[in-house]
Structure formats: C-alpha cells, structure tokens
Amino acid sequence: MARMAPTIDRERRARVRRTAILCAAVVIAFYLGFILMGVLRA
C-alpha cells in the first residue's frame, strides 16, 4: 500500500489537519446556511 508523504513532519501534519478542518467548516456552513435561508423564507 502506498502511504502518506514520507517526509512530512508532525508540525506540518497538524497544519494540514487545521486547514482541512477549516475548509470542511466552510462547506458545512454554506450547506446549512442556504437550507436555513430556505426555511426562513418558506
């Protein structure tokens, strides 16, 4: 099995995780935000 980039250090892994979580938060906010807008308007 291939594996994650071998030269990635722990500090950089944490940064990767932080960025990914931030992006996921944006996605969830847009998804729920627009449904909420629909609920409020309907």
Next chain:
Amino acid sequence: MASKDLDSTDRLEQLREGEHHGPDSGIKRWLFTTNHKDIGTLYLVFSLLMFFIGGAMAMVIRAELFQPGLQLVEPDFFNQMTTMHALVMIFGAVMPAFVGLANWMIPLMIGAPDMALPRLNNWSFWILPFAFTLLLSTLFLPGGAPAAGWTMYPPLVLQTGNAFPFMIFAIHLMGASSIMGSINIIVTILNLRAPGMTLLKMPLFVWSWLITAYLLIAVMPVLAGAVTMLLTDHYFNTSFFRAAGGGDPVMFQHIFWFFGHPEVYIMILPAFGIISHVIPTFARKPLFGYAAMVYATASIAFLSFIVWSHHMFTVGMPLAGNLFFMFATMLIAVPTGVKVFNWVATMWRGAMTFETPMLFALAFLFLFTIGGFSGLMLAIVPADFQYHDTYFVVAHFHYVLVPGAIFGIMAGVYYWMPKWTGNMYNETLGKLHFWLSAIFVNVLFFPQHFLGLAGMPRRIADYATQFADFNMVSSVGAFAFGASQLIFLYLIYDCVRGGRKATAKVWDRPTGLEWSVPSPAPYHTFETPPDVTYVDTAHGSHGAYH
C-alpha cells in the same frame, strides 16, 4: 524537510512500509492507490469515458435536429438526452479532467511528494463511478432519465418519475467528490510547497486551481442544499419551492445560479492556468504580467459570486436588480481582457512554434474570446429579453465550454502527456485532431448564433422549417467533430503503448519543477523537497534546481 525533523514514530512507520516501494500489481493498484499520479490517471481515464458517453448523447440530439419534424426519438427522450448530456459533460467530463490534471501536476509543480490527504484523494475519485452508475442507470428505469434540464427548475423537475431520487443522490455524490478533491488541493497547496516556493512564485496552473478550489468549497454545498430542498419538497411535503404550499420556485433559481455561475468559472479557470503554461513555452518567452494574471483570476472568481441573476433577467426582478447584475457581469470583461492581453503580449515577438498544445492554446484564445463576447451581448438586459432561452445561449456557452474548457484540457493533455507516459505522441495525428476539431467546432456552434437570433428556442426536439438549413449545417459539424475525437482516443492509446522516448524537459526549455524529473515521472517524486529559493518558477528563469 530533512529526515532529522521526523519523530521516531514516523520513522518506524516508514521503515515498516518500505522506503522505495512501487505500485501494487493488478486491479489492487487502482482500487487502493493513494498515489497522486495513479489517481490523476484514474480521473483522466474516467473523464475520457464520460466525454464519449456525453458526446454520444449530443450525437442523438444533433441527429434528431438534423431535419425539422420528429425522426429518431420521442420528445421526452430528447429532453432526457439534453439533461443527461449536460450533467455528464459538466460533472463527469470537464470537472474530473481538471481534477485529474490537478492531481498529476500540482504536487510536481510545487515540489510536494504527494497530495496532502492521499486516502481522501482515493475516496474522492472512487465516489464518481458510483455516482455516474446511479445517474446513467436512470436511462433504464420506467419513465426514463431526468428530463427537466440540468438546471432542475421546479416545479417541472418535481414531475420527474423514478429517476428523481437517483438524480438527487448522484448529484450529492458528485458534490461530495468535488468538495473532498478541492479540500485536498487547498491543503496541499497551502502546506506542502517546496522550501522557497512563495505564493507569488507558484506556477499559474497551481494558482488557478487554488482559486477554483475555493470556489468549489463555497458553491458545491449550495447546490447540495438546493437539491436537498428539492428532495424534501418531493418526498416530505415541504414547500421550499412549491407555490401551492407557500414556497417560491424563483428562490430555487436564485440558489441554483448562486452555485451555477461560479460553476462556469470552475470549468474555465483551470484552463486559463494551462494556457498560461503552454503559450510561454511555445513562444519561448516568460509569461507577460504574472502578478496581473493572478489578480485577474482572483477578481474573476470574486465577481463570479455577484452576477448569478444574469441567468434570470426575464423572471421579473426589479429594474435596480437587473441593472446591478448587468453591470457586474460586464465588469468581468475587465480581468478577462487583462488575461487575453497578457497571453497575446507573451507571444509578441516570441520565437513561436506550433506544436499541437500550442495550436489548441491559440484556438482557445480566439474561440473562447468569441464565447466571451457573446456573453457580453447576453449581459445586456434589454437584449437578453430577446436572446433568453434561444439557441444563441446554447451557442454562447458551448463556445466557452468546448473550444474554451475542452480545448484547454486538450492543450494540457498534449503538453504533459510525454511527461506522464515517457513517450512523445504522434504529432501528425495530433495536428490532424486539432485541425478537424477546430474547423468542425465552428461548423457545429457558429450557426447556432444565427438560429438563436432568429428566435429558435433551446431544448426542443422539433422546430419551424425556417430553421432547417442552419440546423443541418450544425448537425454535420457535430458528426464530424464527434468523429474527429476518435483520433484523440487512438492517439492516447498509441502514446501510452510506445513511441519516440521523451526527454525530461520534453519541450524546448519549458519552465517549472515538473520538467526537472525524468519522463515518465517516477512513481514517487520529490520525497526530498527541492529547494527553489533561487529559482524563478513562475516567471520563467531557467536556472538549475537544487
């Protein structure tokens, strides 16, 4: 990063898994791969398959429209074909092709060993075959495939039969795939660049994809929200969009186009990035106005969020709304003009040669600009009242998407294919493919401008006899364009199988880290990051890589 920075757990993990392993053998390689090059290849092969499936649907549409009257298919099946052609081409062909190119090239361009989230990368891809199996299976359901258009406007779409939940679920899956792919791209670009590669040293393909990925994570959830609300309106008696229950069908259009217009740029910005690599290489000059190109791309992305209602001028918005969206749309011509100017200025007094990637890039420049200008015509509110829902719109967006997005993809594939396969493609066949495509794409779509201006509506299986001649010309162009893509298919097969060996640089002094690795690119690259502190990767210096 030097190995001394690794902690002992990471080091043990590396030793356990082996430092220099290659790919798995057989089907396991493709099912379980986390390698960015393998996943890039999977995306590209999948998008090629979808390109031909969507193309076959287009052939059905043009065959029926070859003559007035109903000859080959029932109107309902015709509507299924228009709907499915769009969904397959947008979500199955164009977007996965760009993601495939991103997977292959972004780590190579920024000096990263792989994408930052390799397992997520595998998952992002393998969702797609399931999504499209679901979507295409609706063709065999009682009642057939979705037929309300790719825009899925209620109340019409709520009349879809058994195919409805399949379509909604498939769109959710496609969205999830795109979102995960985009998160991966953002995380990779922001965290895994080689030392010395500052943001304003990044190659333009990387920049254009970073901006595209931001667009994607902002708007794909909006599409998901819209279709979720459609689903609950259909099955759970809610009234988001059902006027009978107090809902508002026009709200769907606003939400859809809040996604839909940035989606247009999602399908063109990566092509801008590719063209920004191809033109400097074959003009043998650094790209003119690098920073302006970056800011222009970002400006286009920003403006794409505030123009959505130009798709809805005829729904009855207040005059102030129409005016705002008209002017905002026209504003997009400014950064787009900057880009076109800079590509032309790059070629100015360059030592140009015209290999296949450059030919596709030049055709892109001319023909995308035609699509841009017809877009400006559509942006004019009183004119749009005439053009709306006619073949003029069909001609406009096909000029943007076929000689725009798809020619951009073709330019990228021809440009990087020797790096992927280690073999040069057949240049004679490549040029034949280009000339047939470039001629017949115009035979196919240019007459549709005249049809639209004369009043032929879009999405109809039959038409008045006054439109017969231009429709016949357009259909002949479609058949020839479709057939010429078979050359592309053979050329890829031929190049993968063998041919003249490609050097590491492939072309005459191209710039960028991807050309510093051998051809074909080894299974693992940049496990020790290159130091690019003293190399101008963005602006075209040709210094050695450290």
